[in-house]
Amino acid sequence: MIRLIASDMDGTLLGTKMEVLEENVKAIRFAEKQGITFMAATGRGITEAIPPLKEAGLHCPLITVNGAQAFDENHQEIFTIDIPNQTSKKIMDIFYQHGVYFEVATTQGVFSNSRPRRIENIAMMLANKIPHLTFKMAIAMASAYLDLLAVNYIEDYHKLLDHPDIKILKFITMSQEAGAVLNPVREDLTKLTQTEEIVITSSSPTNIEVNHKNAQKGIAVKHVAEKMGIPLDQVMTIGDNFNDISMLQVAGVSFAMGNAEEEVKQQAKYTTIDHTEAGVAKAIYRAIEENL
Template sequence: MIKLIASDMDGTLLNASMQISEENIQAIKYAQSKGIEFMVATGRNRKEALPPLEEAGLDCAMITLNGAQVFDASGQSLFTVPIDREKTRSIMDLLKEHQIYFEISTSNGIYSESQTRRIENFAIHTAEAMPHLTHKMAIAMTAARLEFLPINYVGDFSELFLLEELEFLKIICFHPDGASVLAPITQVIDGYGDLVVTSSGQNNIEINHRNAQKGIAVAHVAKERGIDLSDVLTIGDNLNDLSMLQAAGVSFAMGNGELEVKEAAKYLTNTNIESGVGKAIMRAIAENL
């Protein structure tokens, strides 16, 4: 019997308008009425994840930054898994050497060196999700959306190392040429040790400590709740969801998910624009998966 549900957000819980559909909301609330806990497991930080949840009237625990930070429903931090500071510096040097745009998620929010490049790279992600948009429309939509997301801009990332209390939690890298440029970088980073490289889109990679993975975080939360992993349902669409799909007793891949994700999951649901999360939840409850 399902006792805990963990859902990814982008490409999963959120539709093309970056909102939670009414069908998804009602399914989540139905599960909660049955005593089933719902939480999100996202690559976003907490401040980025909150707005669509608040708009939907959903109050839940969060696994954020792919598992680097976990919060209870009240926003209390349960644990944090940072990247070593010197490894962070080394990764930064590598990315700058290859002229790859990146952002750093820290214990004090997200940092970027360039607003222009941030918009350009997120516009590519927007265009992937909404292929009917022209490039100009994707830029405009992205700029409007990012305007409301918290971000810190610095002249040089080296400034961050002057803040001794700052913890480095995730590095996300973007390049319009995708794997042809990012795959060789992934191979280098794999050799660093203590790090894991995943992805939430065709044009990015996400770097975390190897213990900061969604699957590890879901297992930790389940253990704290006294819930066996066989009674956990996870739902996702991309490579940074693989670990939690593999860990849970019941797992659904989104219809819009990557092939590797669909192969790893036990079940398949509809796409994110067809309220696939809500349909997966209702099926899991109805069929007692």
């Protein structure tokens, strides 16, 4: 019997307007009535994850920043796994050397050094996640979306290393010219993994995300499940992209979205329909009805 469900958000739980679809909310409520705990497991930081969940009336535990942090249903911190400053500086230097725009997720929120570039990157993510959305429409949506989020702007990211109250959790860079621009960056970051405890993943084909090697969704799901006294064979996970693979691999029941990358589908035990069609709801009902 499933006792814990961990679902990714973007491209999984959320619909085309970055909202939790009503069908998914109903399915989550149905699961909760069966004594099942629902948890969001996202690459977003907590300040970016809470708004759509709150709007849907969902007060649930959270795994955020790809597993760098976890919070209970009251948003009290369970754990934080940050990237040491010396390692962070080396990662920053690689990004700067390649001249790519990047952002830094920290315990004090997300930091950017350019609002126009941030809008462009959010638009790129939306365009990749939402079928038939033009980039112009995505830019408009991104501008409105960012108005809802508290984003910090800073000229030089190195200043974050000198701040005693800020811990760095994740780096992310995006480019529309994914292969040509990102592959050289990925190569240098991969070399860095030989000496530094970092893991490289992505939440779309057009980005690269860097966390501490112990900050992965699969490790976080295992940690939270153990804390709740739930064995992994009674855990269900749902995701759509590469940063979800680790949690799909550890769970007894795992679903890939219909819109998931093919490699991600191969790592899941089951497949559901697209996120725009409330694939999370379909997966939840199936798991409960078939006692997966």
